[in-house]
Amino acid sequence: EPEKSLQDKDLTEALKILSIEDPSLVVEINKDDSGQTIIRGIGELHLEIICDKLSRDYNIEVSTGKAYVAYKETIQSIYNSSNPIEKLITFDRIIATKRMFAQVKFRVIAVNNIDPSEIDILPDIKKICSNDEYVTLLEGLSNIFNRGPSGYPIVGVKITVIDVIRDSDTNGGALKACCGLLLESLFRDNDIRQILEPIMSIEIDIPNEKMGDILNDLTVKRRGVITDVSTENNRTIVTGEVPLVTMLGYSTAIRSMTQGEGSFSMEYKEHAPISIEYFQ
Secondary structure, three states, X not given: OEOOHHHHHHHHHHHHHHHHHOOOOEEEEOOOOXXXXXXEOOOHHHHHHHHHHHHHHHOOOEOOOOOOOOOEEEEOOOOOOOOOEEEEEEEEEEEOOEEEEEEEEEEEEEOOOOOEOEEEEOOXXXXXXXXXXXXXXXXXXXXXXXXXXXXXOEEOEXXXXXXXXXXXXXXXXXXXXXXXXXHHHHHOOOOOEEEEEEEEEEEEEEEHHHHHHHHHHHHHHOOOEEEEEEEEOOEEEEEEEEEHHHHOXXXXXXXXXXXXXXXXXXXXXXXXXXXXXXXX
Protein backbone atom coordinates (compact mmCIF):
# COMPACT_ATOMS: atom_id res chain seq x y z
CA GLU A 1 0.00 0.00 0.00
CA PRO A 2 1.22 3.57 -0.61
CA GLU A 3 2.75 5.44 2.32
CA LYS A 4 0.56 8.38 1.33
CA SER A 5 -3.11 7.38 1.22
CA LEU A 6 -3.79 10.02 -1.43
CA GLN A 7 -1.71 7.95 -3.85
CA ASP A 8 -4.03 4.92 -3.83
CA LYS A 9 -5.32 5.70 -7.31
CA ASP A 10 -1.81 6.48 -8.58
CA LEU A 11 -0.58 3.12 -7.27
CA THR A 12 -3.39 1.27 -9.03
CA GLU A 13 -2.63 2.99 -12.34
CA ALA A 14 1.14 2.45 -12.00
CA LEU A 15 0.74 -1.27 -11.26
CA LYS A 16 -1.62 -1.59 -14.22
CA ILE A 17 1.05 -0.14 -16.51
CA LEU A 18 3.81 -2.30 -15.00
CA SER A 19 1.73 -5.48 -15.37
CA ILE A 20 1.22 -4.67 -19.07
CA GLU A 21 4.96 -4.15 -19.52
CA ASP A 22 5.77 -7.30 -17.52
CA PRO A 23 3.27 -10.17 -17.99
CA SER A 24 4.92 -12.16 -15.19
CA LEU A 25 3.68 -9.54 -12.70
CA VAL A 26 0.20 -10.30 -11.35
CA VAL A 27 -1.72 -7.67 -9.37
CA GLU A 28 -4.80 -8.46 -7.27
CA ILE A 29 -6.74 -7.20 -4.28
CA ASN A 30 -6.97 -9.32 -1.12
CA LYS A 31 -10.76 -9.43 -0.85
CA ASP A 32 -10.83 -11.96 2.00
CA ASP A 33 -8.86 -10.02 4.57
CA SER A 34 -7.42 -6.54 4.52
CA GLY A 35 -8.26 -5.32 1.03
CA GLN A 36 -4.57 -4.63 0.45
CA THR A 37 -2.97 -4.89 -2.97
CA ILE A 38 -1.03 -8.10 -3.58
CA ILE A 39 1.63 -8.39 -6.26
CA ARG A 40 2.87 -11.78 -7.45
CA GLY A 41 6.06 -12.37 -9.37
CA ILE A 42 8.79 -14.91 -10.07
CA GLY A 43 10.80 -14.28 -6.93
CA GLU A 44 11.63 -11.87 -4.16
CA LEU A 45 14.14 -9.99 -6.32
CA HIS A 46 11.49 -9.48 -9.01
CA LEU A 47 9.12 -7.94 -6.45
CA GLU A 48 11.88 -5.73 -5.06
CA ILE A 49 12.53 -4.40 -8.58
CA ILE A 50 8.82 -3.61 -9.02
CA CYS A 51 8.78 -1.65 -5.75
CA ASP A 52 11.92 0.18 -6.82
CA LYS A 53 10.28 1.12 -10.14
CA LEU A 54 7.25 2.49 -8.28
CA SER A 55 9.56 4.74 -6.28
CA ARG A 56 11.95 5.73 -9.07
CA ASP A 57 9.62 6.05 -12.06
CA TYR A 58 6.30 6.99 -10.43
CA ASN A 59 7.40 8.69 -7.20
CA ILE A 60 5.24 6.32 -5.13
CA GLU A 61 6.75 5.04 -1.89
CA VAL A 62 5.07 1.83 -0.74
CA SER A 63 4.88 -0.11 2.50
CA THR A 64 5.29 -3.83 1.92
CA GLY A 65 4.63 -6.92 3.99
CA LYS A 66 6.68 -10.10 4.11
CA ALA A 67 6.97 -11.99 0.82
CA TYR A 68 5.34 -15.40 0.81
CA VAL A 69 5.69 -18.41 -1.47
CA ALA A 70 2.95 -19.66 -3.81
CA TYR A 71 2.62 -23.27 -2.75
CA LYS A 72 0.01 -25.58 -4.28
CA GLU A 73 -1.77 -28.65 -2.92
CA THR A 74 -2.52 -31.94 -4.63
CA ILE A 75 -2.76 -35.64 -3.80
CA GLN A 76 0.07 -38.13 -4.06
CA SER A 77 0.65 -39.58 -7.51
CA ILE A 78 0.16 -43.18 -6.32
CA TYR A 79 -3.58 -42.48 -6.31
CA ASN A 80 -3.97 -42.79 -10.07
CA SER A 81 -6.70 -44.34 -12.21
CA SER A 82 -5.49 -47.80 -11.23
CA ASN A 83 -5.56 -46.95 -7.53
CA PRO A 84 -8.34 -44.39 -6.98
CA ILE A 85 -9.58 -43.06 -3.67
CA GLU A 86 -13.28 -43.70 -3.11
CA LYS A 87 -15.09 -41.97 -0.27
CA LEU A 88 -18.70 -41.96 0.85
CA ILE A 89 -19.28 -38.63 2.56
CA THR A 90 -22.31 -38.14 4.80
CA PHE A 91 -23.79 -34.85 5.98
CA ASP A 92 -26.63 -35.27 8.50
CA ARG A 93 -27.28 -32.35 10.85
CA ILE A 94 -30.03 -30.34 12.47
CA ILE A 95 -29.63 -26.64 11.64
CA ALA A 96 -32.17 -24.20 13.13
CA THR A 97 -34.55 -27.10 13.87
CA LYS A 98 -34.38 -28.27 10.25
CA ARG A 99 -32.66 -31.52 9.31
CA MET A 100 -30.27 -31.50 6.35
CA PHE A 101 -29.10 -34.80 4.88
CA ALA A 102 -27.07 -36.01 1.92
CA GLN A 103 -24.61 -38.75 1.07
CA VAL A 104 -22.26 -38.40 -1.88
CA LYS A 105 -19.86 -41.02 -3.16
CA PHE A 106 -16.73 -39.59 -4.76
CA ARG A 107 -13.87 -41.10 -6.75
CA VAL A 108 -10.62 -39.10 -6.57
CA ILE A 109 -7.46 -39.58 -8.64
CA ALA A 110 -4.25 -37.66 -9.30
CA VAL A 111 -3.84 -36.49 -12.88
CA ASN A 112 -0.84 -34.19 -13.26
CA ASN A 113 0.54 -32.30 -10.29
CA ILE A 114 0.32 -28.82 -11.85
CA ASP A 115 -2.65 -29.15 -14.22
CA PRO A 116 -5.93 -27.50 -13.18
CA SER A 117 -8.15 -29.85 -11.23
CA GLU A 118 -11.07 -31.53 -12.97
CA ILE A 119 -14.69 -32.32 -12.09
CA ASP A 120 -16.76 -35.14 -13.52
CA ILE A 121 -20.36 -35.96 -12.52
CA LEU A 122 -21.76 -39.21 -13.87
CA PRO A 123 -24.86 -38.73 -16.08
CA ASP A 124 -27.14 -40.71 -13.75
CA ILE A 125 -26.63 -38.07 -11.04
CA LYS A 126 -28.85 -35.67 -13.01
CA LYS A 127 -31.69 -38.14 -12.59
CA ILE A 128 -31.21 -38.16 -8.81
CA CYS A 129 -30.83 -34.41 -8.18
CA SER A 130 -33.02 -31.49 -9.11
CA ASN A 131 -31.46 -28.94 -11.44
CA ASP A 132 -30.79 -26.51 -8.57
CA GLU A 133 -29.20 -29.28 -6.47
CA TYR A 134 -27.03 -30.34 -9.41
CA VAL A 135 -25.79 -26.78 -9.96
CA THR A 136 -25.07 -26.36 -6.23
CA LEU A 137 -23.14 -29.64 -6.15
CA LEU A 138 -21.06 -28.48 -9.12
CA GLU A 139 -20.40 -25.13 -7.44
CA GLY A 140 -19.39 -26.88 -4.22
CA LEU A 141 -16.82 -28.97 -6.06
CA SER A 142 -15.48 -25.97 -8.00
CA ASN A 143 -15.08 -23.94 -4.81
CA ILE A 144 -12.98 -26.52 -2.97
CA PHE A 145 -10.25 -26.27 -5.62
CA ASN A 146 -9.72 -22.56 -4.95
CA ARG A 147 -8.31 -22.96 -1.45
CA GLY A 148 -7.23 -26.13 0.31
CA PRO A 149 -6.99 -26.55 4.09
CA SER A 150 -3.49 -25.05 4.07
CA GLY A 151 -4.72 -22.04 2.12
CA TYR A 152 -3.28 -22.93 -1.30
CA PRO A 153 -5.04 -23.80 -4.58
CA ILE A 154 -5.64 -27.48 -5.30
CA VAL A 155 -4.25 -28.71 -8.63
CA GLY A 156 -3.79 -32.00 -10.45
CA VAL A 157 -6.84 -33.72 -8.97
CA LYS A 158 -9.85 -35.22 -10.72
CA ILE A 159 -13.00 -35.71 -8.64
CA THR A 160 -15.85 -37.80 -10.00
CA VAL A 161 -19.29 -37.91 -8.36
CA ILE A 162 -20.40 -41.54 -8.79
CA ASP A 163 -23.49 -41.64 -6.58
CA VAL A 164 -25.85 -39.47 -4.51
CA ILE A 165 -28.02 -40.93 -1.77
CA ARG A 166 -30.87 -38.69 -0.68
CA ASP A 167 -34.08 -38.55 1.31
CA SER A 168 -36.81 -35.99 1.89
CA ASP A 169 -34.40 -33.74 3.85
CA THR A 170 -31.81 -33.52 1.07
CA ASN A 171 -31.14 -30.13 -0.50
CA GLY A 172 -28.39 -28.27 -2.30
CA GLY A 173 -26.85 -27.02 0.94
CA ALA A 174 -26.37 -30.57 2.22
CA LEU A 175 -24.79 -31.66 -1.06
CA LYS A 176 -22.45 -28.67 -0.99
CA ALA A 177 -21.50 -29.50 2.60
CA CYS A 178 -20.47 -32.98 1.46
CA CYS A 179 -17.95 -31.35 -0.89
CA GLY A 180 -16.41 -29.44 2.00
CA LEU A 181 -16.21 -32.61 4.10
CA LEU A 182 -14.49 -34.40 1.22
CA LEU A 183 -11.87 -31.65 1.13
CA GLU A 184 -11.22 -32.04 4.86
CA SER A 185 -11.04 -35.80 4.56
CA LEU A 186 -8.48 -35.74 1.75
CA PHE A 187 -6.22 -32.87 2.68
CA ARG A 188 -5.92 -33.39 6.43
CA ASP A 189 -4.39 -36.82 5.76
CA ASN A 190 -0.62 -36.68 5.25
CA ASP A 191 -0.74 -40.11 3.59
CA ILE A 192 -2.87 -38.60 0.81
CA ARG A 193 -2.08 -34.89 0.45
CA GLN A 194 1.01 -33.51 -1.20
CA ILE A 195 2.32 -29.95 -0.96
CA LEU A 196 4.03 -28.59 -4.08
CA GLU A 197 6.64 -25.85 -3.85
CA PRO A 198 8.07 -23.63 -6.61
CA ILE A 199 11.55 -24.63 -7.77
CA MET A 200 13.77 -22.02 -9.38
CA SER A 201 16.60 -22.37 -11.89
CA ILE A 202 19.45 -20.24 -10.58
CA GLU A 203 22.70 -18.84 -11.95
CA ILE A 204 25.26 -17.32 -9.58
CA ASP A 205 28.34 -15.29 -10.58
CA ILE A 206 31.00 -15.07 -7.85
CA PRO A 207 34.75 -14.67 -7.32
CA ASN A 208 36.59 -18.01 -7.46
CA GLU A 209 37.68 -17.84 -3.83
CA LYS A 210 34.04 -17.68 -2.67
CA MET A 211 32.95 -20.86 -4.47
CA GLY A 212 33.20 -23.15 -1.42
CA ASP A 213 31.08 -20.91 0.79
CA ILE A 214 28.43 -20.45 -1.90
CA LEU A 215 28.18 -24.17 -2.75
CA ASN A 216 27.95 -25.13 0.91
CA ASP A 217 25.26 -22.52 1.52
CA LEU A 218 23.20 -23.64 -1.47
CA THR A 219 23.34 -27.38 -0.83
CA VAL A 220 23.19 -27.48 2.98
CA LYS A 221 21.11 -24.47 3.97
CA ARG A 222 18.92 -23.98 0.91
CA ARG A 223 18.29 -27.56 -0.31
CA GLY A 224 19.78 -26.67 -3.69
CA VAL A 225 20.94 -29.08 -6.40
CA ILE A 226 24.03 -27.97 -8.34
CA THR A 227 23.88 -28.75 -12.07
CA ASP A 228 27.07 -27.08 -13.29
CA VAL A 229 30.12 -25.15 -12.08
CA SER A 230 32.45 -23.34 -14.52
CA THR A 231 35.29 -20.87 -14.05
CA GLU A 232 36.66 -18.13 -16.29
CA ASN A 233 38.82 -15.06 -15.63
CA ASN A 234 38.83 -15.54 -11.84
CA ARG A 235 35.03 -15.82 -11.78
CA THR A 236 32.91 -18.88 -11.05
CA ILE A 237 29.49 -19.47 -12.55
CA VAL A 238 27.25 -21.83 -10.57
CA THR A 239 23.97 -23.09 -12.00
CA GLY A 240 21.43 -25.21 -10.21
CA GLU A 241 17.90 -25.66 -8.95
CA VAL A 242 16.69 -24.48 -5.57
CA PRO A 243 13.35 -24.12 -3.72
CA LEU A 244 12.11 -20.54 -3.88
CA VAL A 245 11.27 -20.43 -0.16
CA THR A 246 14.93 -20.92 0.75
CA MET A 247 15.96 -18.01 -1.48
CA LEU A 248 14.00 -15.33 0.36
CA GLY A 249 16.55 -12.78 1.51
CA TYR A 250 19.28 -14.20 -0.74
CA SER A 251 20.15 -10.79 -2.20
CA THR A 252 21.42 -9.74 1.22
CA ALA A 253 23.03 -13.11 1.91
CA ILE A 254 25.11 -13.23 -1.27
CA ARG A 255 26.31 -9.67 -0.77
CA SER A 256 27.45 -10.62 2.71
CA MET A 257 29.17 -13.84 1.64
CA THR A 258 31.01 -12.20 -1.28
CA GLN A 259 31.59 -8.72 0.16
CA GLY A 260 29.36 -7.31 -2.57
CA GLU A 261 31.16 -9.06 -5.46
CA GLY A 262 28.55 -11.72 -6.20
CA SER A 263 25.32 -11.60 -8.21
CA PHE A 264 22.60 -14.03 -9.13
CA SER A 265 19.55 -14.46 -11.33
CA MET A 266 16.77 -17.02 -11.22
CA GLU A 267 13.62 -18.02 -13.03
CA TYR A 268 10.72 -20.32 -12.31
CA LYS A 269 11.23 -23.95 -13.36
CA GLU A 270 8.39 -26.01 -11.88
CA HIS A 271 6.36 -26.93 -8.81
CA ALA A 272 7.67 -30.08 -7.17
CA PRO A 273 6.66 -32.15 -4.11
CA ILE A 274 8.05 -31.02 -0.77
CA SER A 275 8.49 -33.25 2.26
CA ILE A 276 5.99 -32.45 4.99
CA GLU A 277 8.91 -32.02 7.43
CA TYR A 278 10.20 -29.04 5.43
CA PHE A 279 6.77 -27.55 4.88
CA GLN A 280 5.88 -27.56 8.57
